[in-house]
Amino acid sequence: MLKFTFLGTSSGVPSLTRNVSGLAIQSGKSKDWILIDAGEGTQHRIQHAKLSLQHLKAICITHVHGDHCYGLLGLLASAGMNGRKSPIILIAPKQIQQWFDATCQLTELFLPYPIEFIDVNLIDQPYVLNEQMSIEPIALSHRVASYAYGITAIQTQRKLNIEKLNQLEIPKGKLWGDLQQGQDIEWNAQTIFNQDIIIQTTQHVYAIVGGDNDQPRLLADKCKDADVLIHETTYTQAVLDKVGPGPMHSSAKMVAEFAQDIQLPNLIATHLSPRYHDQAGVQAIQDEIAQYYQGLFFIANDFDQYELNAQGELSQLHSGKPWEK
Amino acid sequence: MLKFTFLGTSSGVPSLTRNVSGLAIQSGKSKDWILIDAGEGTQHRIQHAKLSLQHLKAICITHVHGDHCYGLLGLLASAGMNGRKSPIILIAPKQIQQWFDATCQLTELFLPYPIEFIDVNLIDQPYVLNEQMSIEPIALSHRVASYAYGITAIQTQRKLNIEKLNQLEIPKGKLWGDLQQGQDIEWNAQTIFNQDIIIQTTQHVYAIVGGDNDQPRLLADKCKDADVLIHETTYTQAVLDKVGPGPMHSSAKMVAEFAQDIQLPNLIATHLSPRYHDQAGVQAIQDEIAQYYQGLFFIANDFDQYELNAQGELSQLHSGKPWEK
Numbered sequence: 001m002l003k004f005t006f007l008g009t010s011s012g013v014p015s016l017t018r019n020v021s022g023l024a025i026q027s028g029k030s031k032d033w034i035l036i037d038a039g040e041g042t043q044h045r046i047q048h049a050k051l052s053l054q055h056l057k058a059i060c061i062t063h064v065h066g067d068h069c070y071g072l073l074g075l076l077a078s079a080g081m082n083g084r085k086s087p088i089i090l091i092a093p094k095q096i097q098q099w100f101d102a103t104c105q106l107t108e109l110f111l112p113y114p115i116e117f118i119d120v121n122l123i124d125q126p127y128v129l130n131e132q133m134s135i136e137p138i139a140l141s142h143r144v145a146s147y148a149y150g151i152t153a154i155q156t157q158r159k160l161n162i163e164k165l166n167q168l169e170i171p172k173g174k175l176w177g178d179l180q181q182g183q184d185i186e187w188n189a190q191t192i193f194n195q196d197i198i199i200q201t202t203q204h205v206y207a208i209v210g211g212d213n214d215q216p217r218l219l220a221d222k223c224k225d226a227d228v229l230i231h232e233t234t235y236t237q238a239v240l241d242k243v244g245p246g247p248m249h250s251s252a253k254m255v256a257e258f259a260q261d262i263q264l265p266n267l268i269a270t271h272l273s274p275r276y277h278d279q280a281g282v283q284a285i286q287d288e289i290a291q292y293y294q295g296l297f298f299i300a301n302d303f304d305q306y307e308l309n310a311q312g313e314l315s316q317l318h319s320g321k322p323w324e325k
Numbered sequence: 326m327l328k329f330t331f332l333g334t335s336s337g338v339p340s341l342t343r344n345v346s347g348l349a350i351q352s353g354k355s356k357d358w359i360l361i362d363a364g365e366g367t368q369h370r371i372q373h374a375k376l377s378l379q380h381l382k383a384i385c386i387t388h389v390h391g392d393h394c395y396g397l398l399g400l401l402a403s404a405g406m407n408g409r410k411s412p413i414i415l416i417a418p419k420q421i422q423q424w425f426d427a428t429c430q431l432t433e434l435f436l437p438y439p440i441e442f443i444d445v446n447l448i449d450q451p452y453v454l455n456e457q458m459s460i461e462p463i464a465l466s467h468r469v470a471s472y473a474y475g476i477t478a479i480q481t482q483r484k485l486n487i488e489k490l491n492q493l494e495i496p497k498g499k500l501w502g503d504l505q506q507g508q509d510i511e512w513n514a515q516t517i518f519n520q521d522i523i524i525q526t527t528q529h530v531y532a533i534v535g536g537d538n539d540q541p542r543l544l545a546d547k548c549k550d551a552d553v554l555i556h557e558t559t560y561t562q563a564v565l566d567k568v569g570p571g572p573m574h575s576s577a578k579m580v581a582e583f584a585q586d587i588q589l590p591n592l593i594a595t596h597l598s599p600r601y602h603d604q605a606g607v608q609a610i611q612d613e614i615a616q617y618y619q620g621l622f623f624i625a626n627d628f629d630q631y632e633l634n635a636q637g638e639l640s641q642l643h644s645g646k647p648w649e650k
Contacts, residue, residue, distance in 0.1 A: 013403040014369055020399075040399035041366045044339055064432045070399045074345075074365035077391045078338040099431040106424040107389045108469050144433050 001153045001205045002027055002308040003317070004230070006300040007035075007045035009270045011234045011249070012067050014041060015277045018302050020067035023209060023230070023270075024051055027132040027153045034058040034129070036149055036209045042071035043078050049303060053079040058129055060120075060137075061092035062211025063146035069096060073103050080111040087114040091127065091135065093145055094119045120147050131156070138222050140213035142248045148210040150222055155203045155310055158182075164197055203310040212271070214248040216258035223262050227312035230300075231255050232271035236288050239275070252285045256292035266314035267297040268306060326478045326530045327352055327633040328642070329555070331625040332360075332370035334595045336559045336574070337392050339366060340602045343627050345392035348534060348555070348595075349376055352457040352478045359383040359454070361474055361534045367396035368403050374628060378404040379411075383454055385445075385462075386417035387536025388471035394421060398428050405436040412439040416452065416460065418470055419444045445472050456481070463547050465538035467573045473535040475547055480528045480635055483507075489522055528635040537596070539573040541583035548587050552637035555625075556580050557596035561613050564600070577610045581617035591639035592622040593631060 007022030014020050020039025024046070026032070032055050035042070046053060053075070061069050069092075076088070090096070097117045103109060118127065126136040132154055137147040160180055168187065170176070175185050185192050208222060210231040223229055234240075234249035252269060259267045269289060276285055282299050289297055296314055298306065303320030332347030339345050345364025349371070351357070357380050360367070371378060378400070386394050394417075401413070415421070422442045428434060443452065451461040457479055462472040485505055493512065495501070500510050510517050533547060535556040548554055559565075559574035577594065584592045594614060601610055607624050614622055621639055623631065628645030 013406050014372070014399075016372055019369070040396065041369050044344070044366050044369075047339070047341055066399055066402045066428075066432055066434055069432065070395075070402070071365065073391055074339075074395045077395070081338050095431040099428060102427040102431070103391075103424060106420040106427070107391050107394065109391055 001155050001203065001310050002151065002207055004207075004268070004306045004308075005049050005051065006270065006302055006304045006320070007042055007049060008037075008039050009272060009300045009302050009304075010067075010277065011232070011271045011273045013274060014039075015274045018272065018274075018277055019045055020071075021062075021271060022046075022071065024049065025151060025207075025209075028155055030132060031055045032057045032130070032132075034060065034133070034135070034151075036060050037062055037068040037211070038071040038075055039067045040070040040074075043075040045302070046075070053082060054084060056088060058089035058091065058135070060135060060149045061090070061096050062140075062148070062209075063142060063144050064093055064095050064099075065144065065212065068211065069099075072096070072100070073107075073109070076100075076111060076115070077109055080113065084113045087116050089116045089118065089129070091118045091120050091123070091137070091149075093121065093147075121145070126150070126152065138208070138219060140211055140218055141215040142212040146211040146213060148208050148213070148219060148222075150226070151207045151209065153205050153207070153308075157201045157203075159199045159201070161197050161199050168192065205308050205310065205312050207308060212249060214245065214250055214254075216250055216255050220258070220262055223264055226264065228266040228268065228306075228308055228314050229259065229264055230268045230270060233269040233285055233289070233299075234271055234273050236276075236284050239273070252288035253292055256289040256297075259295060259297075260293045263295075264293075265295050265312065266308070267293065267295060268300050268314075269297065270300040272299070326480050326528070326635050327476065327532055329532075329593070329631045329633075330374050330376065331595065331627055331629045331645070332367055332374060333362075333364050334597060334625045334627050334629075335392075335602065336557070336596045336598045338599060339364075340599045342602050343597065343599075344370055345396075346387075346596060347371075347396065349374065350476060350532075350534075353480055355457060356380045357382045357455070357457075359385065359458070359460070359476075361385050362387055362393040362536070363396040363400055364392045365395040365399075368400040370627070371400070378407060379409060381413060383414035383416065383460070385460060385474045386415070386421050387465075387473070387534075388467060388469050389418055389420050389424075390469065390537065393536065394424075397421070397425070398432075398434070401425075401436060401440070402434055405438060409438045412441050414441045414443065414454070416443045416445050416448070416462070416474075418446065418472075446470070451475070451477065463533070463544060465536055465543055466540040467537040471536040471538060473533050473538070473544060473547075475551070476532045476534065478530050478532070478633075482526045482528075484524045484526070486522050486524050493517065530633050530635065530637055532633060537574060539570065539575055539579075541575055541580050545583070545587055548589055551589065553591040553593065553633055553639050554584065554589055555593045555595060558594040558610055558614070558624075559596055559598050561601075561609050564598070577613035578617055581614040581622075584620060584622075585618045588620075589618075590620050590637065591633070592618065592620060593625050593639075594622065595625040597624070
């Protein structure tokens with residue numbers, strides 16, 4: 001039901017194998033997608049991942065630090081140069097709007113489509129993007145105001161009640177098709193109402209994508225309903241202890257212990273400090289999570305793709321493992 | 326004497342083979358370098374080209390359009406996160422300083438080193454970067470104020486006057502070494518002054534790197550002294566005629582005719598519209614230049630390297646030809 005494509009998994013600065021933050025999320029079979037964060041170079045990653053800027057419906061920025069937003073300007077400019085006309089929804093701290101406005105003025109950027117800006121701080125109930133998706137921000141703890149985004153994917157299936165159709169002796173063919181399409185029909189001089197024939201089932205999954213955060217427990221309430229949590233693990237605990245609490249990031253241990261405590265079924269770790277970008281570094285993060293968490297988890301690489309199905313099961317569709325290239 | 330590394334050669338938007346504008350220039354054997362323009366993703370290109378942000382002395386921005394400056398923020402931020410302490414000189418339109426200041430405030434960017442900002446519009450004589458290089462802006466014609474940068478590279482050689490040393494019967498060894506190092510020496514109870522023994526020769530080369538520009542002839546005066554011109558050729562003439570003059574770019578024909586008229590010895594064409602990023606497209610630009618210009622020329626690819634030697638001869642050190650990858 002939800003497909004996640006990691007466009008950047010590095011903390012702070014890009015390396016040769018990992019770009020700064022960016023995550024594409026698609027719901028169902030729709031070409032439409034949303035983007036969580038847009039570090040510099042996100043539009044380049046989007047090209048390589050063969051995602052279309054024309055189908056990008058919304059961008060959610062977790063916080064104002066450059067490694068999460070400096071790619072926003074070029075991405076919006078390129079969408080304009082490629083002829084985009086339809087609006088983009090931008091959910092972000094209000095400083096992002098001020099920065100975007102200042103950029104338009106000072107660099108003479110004129111977009112041929114509207115930006116529908118929504119101040120993340122003013123959202124008090126899930127924002128309904130469309131029939132397939134809604135988005136709710138959750139406040140985190142970082143050096144600046146930072147948010148996670150809770151993504152609810154909704155899949156509605158409409159099936160014909162075959163038993164009833166047979167009872168009414170309605171023959172297969174055009175009439176069944178009309179009912180499937182949502183129309184009422186005439187049969188044996190009476191009106192057969194669509195709602196009496198269609199069985200509608202709705203499935204939900206819920207994913208939480210964190211921004212930078214040094215208190216995973218702030219997500220405890222929302223995580224009760226989450227099928228997957230995507231969270232930063234910037235350091236191992238030993239390095240976090242050495243660096244100190246100043247940067248306000250989480251260690252792999254902190255996230256893993258939290259996930260275990262709340263019995264989270266699926267976890268994806270991302271936002272790795274560049275000291276962990278080689279195979280040994282990833283292994284260190286991996287080992288630390290495995291020590292404290294017994295659920296299913298992955299360490300995201302750039303270009304990794306994951307799917308969360310309607311049963312809330314997470315699987316990896318594609319691995320971008322950079323050191324095997 | 327000058328080495329050019331092309332970091333981005335696309336106009337407007339990046340493609341899979343060409344990034345937006347960025348050009349690294351090194352003088353002599355120094356590790357120090359300067360950067361002309363910083364489109365989004367320039368810091369990523371710098372990593373791939375194995376250039377060090379620690380040795381970047383100055384950044385010159387030709388104009389405020391995003392494809393020439395949106396990579397500035399991430400590049401400066403990354404240099405800070407990598408521990409840079411020494412200042413960076415930033416020569417640019419004053420809007421770039423205002424934009425940088427707004428960005429620092431709104432995205433909480435704190436650099437641990439100073440930016441020495443110089444308003445390009447206020448430079449009225451060549452800016453002396455160091456003993457090896459000076460930089461002068463030249464006003465161009467585009468939709469916004471746009472500049473070329475004229476780069477003078479200076480190479481000074483100090484040679485001992487062997488004939489004179491032999492006349493004075495000064496023996497080889499430490500005394501010759503002291504003279505070579507710039508010291509006066511005592512010999513036969515008299516002072517031998519360094520300036521009487523050293524033959525100093527100075528060589529200059531001059532390169533012009535254009536910003537976006539629809540009037541190559543604005544460079545005519547300065548090009549009289551130029552060993553190489555690096556200029557945009559956004560379109561072929563046929564496409565420019567179709568697009569119209571609105572975007573205010575040059576065609577390959579316009580640049581080639583100008584170069585031929587002024588008997589320019591060397592030309593590098595760059596800033597190609599994405600419609601020319603395949604092999605046929607590059608060939609079309611190539612053919613059009615060859616039709617009107619008889620000097621030496623190249624169409625720059627990303628990661629191409631060129632050297633301009635002390636005799637003003639241009640050669641290609643490395644070809645990045647993207648379609649052969």
